Amino acid sequence: MPELPEVETVKRGLAPTFEGALIARVEQNRPDLRFPFPAGFADRLTGKRVTALSRRSKYLLADIDSNDVLIMHLGMSGSFRIEAGLAEDLPGQFAHPRNKDPKHDHVVFHLETTAGPGARIIYNDPRRFGFMDLVSRPELAAHPYFRELGLEPLGNELSGATLARLFAGRKMPLKAALLNQKFIAGLGNIYVCEALWRTGLSPQSPAGMLATKSGRPAKKADLLAANIRAILEEAIKAGGSSLKDHTQTDGTLGYFQHSFAVYDREGEACRTPGCAGSIARLVQSGRSTFYCPSCQA
């Protein structure tokens, strides 16, 4: 599912329950997700307290008072839901049918919170492309998943100048460059398509076009940086995009998908004012790109 806005939505949903909670028990229902769980996974968490929940790129990070960090990635179809204590499952909690199949409940964190015992945080992932790992806090930055991660698009580093510097001289298409987590970490297929459309840039243009010969940012570089930021912020405000699997942790749907200008709109009219084009789909590095050939020339 989840690109940065969806992961951020999940983080905000989990934080009130997870932060400060004592992990009373960990139910691990299979030996692996995409990768095997680390040795002693449940034991290393049991009886420990979660001190903080954060996000880096598309990763959720839970700081544990043992100085470990619980790393969680949702892959394509991972989701979390919270079930309250004694009152058995609130009606309407699973607004989305997909992630209520208990067959795919792979991890259950049983918690004791300030509200008392009984709250559960449940990780469900039909496709099992997600994964979890446990590393000590000081080792996190050197961890293979994080070592080569690029900049946070919502942080201060993202600017036209930065894009120009990162992409200068590169022939790979803009679409591929923006999807590459080594440059910018957190963008995925949807938001890359949307950002390119909003900026009027072709997904097939070489990434190096964002830099002039002297290495300064081209005109559109600043605009692209601003649009990336704006789209992510709008999507977070909307609770993310719910296509198939993403729900907020209380089961309600994000609604940014209603704001898509190009994603999954093949054949429909371009929404650029005055543009008569229609949205086309092409495949780049094995993934669908949606764009308007008319105004993203």
Place this chain on the structure above:
DNA sequence: AGTGGGACCTGTCCGC
């Protein structure tokens, strides 16, 4: 350097 393919999985949808 960059692309293309396949891999990992399950589920859904569409055309025949």
Place this chain on the structure above:
DNA sequence: TGCGGACAGGTCCCAC
């Protein structure tokens, strides 16, 4: 109704 194929928000690895 059934079946096969295409496709899905991510990422890694390998061959060219």
